[in-house]
Amino acid sequence: MVSTSTCEIDADLVEKIKQFRFAKYESGNAAFVLQIDRKTLKIIEDEVYDDISLEDLVEELPENTPRFIVLSYERKHSDGRVNFPLVFIYWSPSTAKAEVNMLYASAKTYLQETIDVMRDFDIREPGSLTDEYLSKQL
Secondary structure: OOOOOOOEEOHHHHHHHHHHHHOOOOOOOEEEEEEEEOOOOEEEEEEEEEOOOHHHHHHHOOOOOOEEEEEEOOEEOOOOOEEOOEEEEEEOOOOOOHHHHHHHHHHHHHHHHHHOOOOEEEEOOHHHOOHHHHHHHO
């Protein structure tokens, strides 16, 4: 089933996200941050971060505006293994305007299906995006 959306995403950007998804990371988290251009209603690239801590990522995200984040998360297991699950984060600060939140919420499922990243987390408070939280959820 294909979702419809109020927003569109260019095939070139979908391909860029796919390349990000299959990149081989040696260590650290990598994040591909997306935003919606409210004039064109297109989902566009905001920023790409390599080897960034979750704390630093939270500092880089806007305080009052939602974002979509495709995160390659460095997960360290107790037996020493390391893997990099890909997760989708809907950054939706509680201080964001309701109409902006609604626009992002309306595009969320469409974007997830388009880029094929279904493990998702909705984050409303900056303090809740932590290693402890993600490790417990994954």
